Amino acid sequence: MSISSPSDVDPASPEPIELAADLLDHLAAIRIAALHRLESGDPVYGVTTGMGAMSKRRLTQPEQSVHQHNLLLGRAVGGPPWLPPAEARAVLLGRLRTFLTGDSAVSPALIQQLVALINSPYVPAIPAEGAGSAGEIIPMSHAAGPLVGVGQLLDSTGRLLPAAGVLPKFVLGPKEGIALLAGIPGASGRAGLQVARARRLVDRLSEVAAGAIVVAGANRDPYREVVGRGDEVLASELQRIRALAGEEPEPRSLQAPVSFRVAGHVHAHVRRSIADLQKAVERAFTGVTDSPAYLDGEFVGTAGFHGIDLAAYCDHLTAALAHAAEVSTARLHRLLDPAVTGLPAQLARDPGPQAGMVSVHKRAVATAHQLRRLTLPTAISTTETSNGQEDVQTFSWEAVGVLAEAIRLTRETTACELLAVRQAFYLAERAAPPGLQGLMAAVDAVVPPIDADRQFGTDLTNLLTEVMG
Template identity: 30%
Template sequence: MSTVTVTARGVTPDDVRAVARGTARVVVDDDARDAMATSRAIVDRIEADGRPVYGVSTGFGALANTQIAPERRSELQHALIRSHAAGVGAPMPREVVRAMLLLRVRSLALGRSGVRPEVAQSLVDLLNADITPWVPEHGSLGASGDLAPLAHCALVLMGEGWVRSPSGSRTDGGQALAAAGLKPLALAAKEGLALINGTDGMLGMLLLALHDAAHLFTMADVTTALAIEAMLGSDRPFQPELHAIRPHPGQALAAANVHRLLQGSAVMDSHRDDALHAVQDAYSMRCAAQVAGAARDTRDFAAQIAERELRAVVDNPVVLPDGRVESTGNFHGAPLGFAADFLAIAAAEVGAIAERRVDRLLDVTRSRGLPPFLSPDAGVNSGLMIAQYTAAGIVAENRRLASPASVDSLPTSGMQEDHVSMGWAAAVKLRRVLDNLTSILAVELLAGVRGLQLRAPLVPSPAGQAAIAAVGGTPGPDVYLAPAMEHARAVVTSPELRTQIENAVGPLS
């Protein structure tokens, strides 16, 4: 079992994935504990001096001018968590909640939140005991960060709220702590606020999405190449010198991938000198690298935003080393909301152009000799006709999801929080767009494989041969298609096909 160490410098994207999706244990190093203890000492001095400071001796949001008596400040923090745990809807996936927990530890460990080291350790204990708080989908506006989702996490630290069992059912948080031998945490001044004032939910989802998008964009190059090969398309538009004169880095990478994937193919060789072959392929084939490359560049931009946020102190107020406690707006999720929306647009277009290639593969008037709907006995059999319907329906949904959430601000908290980021919503729908893209690419994979099988006895490229082996089956009488599509989806999701192709043709970007 691997270990992720949270330091006073934070964590890495790989750390987040190892904890969210794997079994890595978490520890907090001594430097981070010292940074938190130093920060906490400043808060303790402020309390002793009796100075009014937001979140320490006052209420929250529109109640920021309400003074709280010293004997009620611990009560204030507990009440904050209970009142803010107001989410509704289906529970967020385990990986999202675990990412949130780790990222809140990361932010506290930077030593600007004024909490005791025990607070960060209590979050670590949840992770290491595999206790997953029940975090409803709806509740965050990305305003003061992900208040409601993080409050549902903090409630479990207090021995309250709900947790999600391994079977997916909802159980009592206090019972889960007791079963793991953990005690509820009693919050001191500032600590409840520090547990919920963060962008950890939207950042966690964005980090996981960035990893998924990188894989899917490479798999999109694979399915693109299969479709072009099956439709007797040309590899000439993917020559490196044609992309060097338009120097977008993602475009060059996508073109290099497709060009490499199309080499060594008897199918491609069969029509290179054919005078009847089309002078120019359709845009969905010829412009594939331009669209996929722009998506890659968009992903790289979003990754830069996420990496900056991983180094950021996201809390309010923050405790500075010189003893000042200052209110900030660093919890506002605009950077992450914009990035998630932008990446959703890019991923939606990768799916949209893939569906256009599927449609061409199935259309007897445009597929250059393939039978209608890739059925050897079209008429009695419908082949992949309805698989394209499925892809088209998903493309339509992705177009709706590509509408940005981050422009849809609504004022809250008595107009104190009069502009919110909607970053949580942007990240949630990004995850849905990528899941939908997986399904669209699965349809293109299945269609590309069937098209290549119908080109027999011509031998496809090494990439095509690997795809045929991975997908299995042969063109023939209609069968129950949903299982074949689910299998193709699993092939797209898994790294195995990419590994097999790279073993044959070299590394893909």
């Protein structure tokens, strides 16, 4: 992937990175100007001074020469569990995107070292938890350490290995250590990755709900586009569900259970929440999050590391997914009822001797309950650190981690409903409508016909691995 501007960096992209020469020349000019500005002797936080509560301490020239490297050492206090490789790479891509704005005023050589790590078969071992600071200094010290030969890496098999010797040894120059730690690039990059995952998930939610609507013979009135008047997102979602489900000339009842009728509203809310988070990610990458940032020829202290925008919209999407999972689980329960579907109880071929999908629903119930516990708002702590210098924080790193877990759990409840929908089509001996035939074919490729009870956990694992996306 050729990069000519910061906006070209996609945190969800697995492609190798190559930076345009013009962009590197632009960043080199900024670096030269910033170094010249440092010669003025004015105090610059984290460069000529200590950090946090020690910011009043001016550093001598010998201390400054090792300070930037030392910044990556004492803050690396994290440990396993480590971020999955895709999330770790998203952190690096988030750091790259912020560097390319020029606010950090780092050298093109450091940026190229970062690109080399991104393009390597390794990712840094970055702790998934424990970022209790204003900003991301703990996880980013782990992310940045391998650039200078310290810390640990994970290979493609998940094996942990020392970072020393993987990349050419790099010596940090003035401001480059604090630049590696500054801002909220990790939460921003990870949130961008979760946006891509959530979009794939909500598309699957729409398909599975449409399948349940078909199975129940639900009246299609609630999915008329006109019902979404004044709300383009809702109108579009209703149109999508109706197109997937097709028409039902003879509904089983005037009104299906509420969990069927509200599918459009539930998914529209998820889609709006995804769009809101995407806008927050773009604000994080477009705005100034470095501190100090090099702006208009000056080093400027900022509060851009306070990721309340990201944390709030991650929480918003987590709650939207929790609601969607609960509605999906409720629909799954209704699908087990012959009064709703006209099919054998619990979608068993032989109810009584066979349990059918009843335990699949129980798994969905437990998963939805687990998801519900994630919906506590993240940014409600005023815990102090650094002797009171950092007296509030947003826990945006944790918020995006909670969102990642919410996406994983919602995929599970959706897979449970999908298995039941496929079984219902099978027992009814009817083909799926055209809009759902691709999905049902994908299910059939990994889930054999169900004529008797078996270990349905294997089927669900296959759906999660091969079908859910």
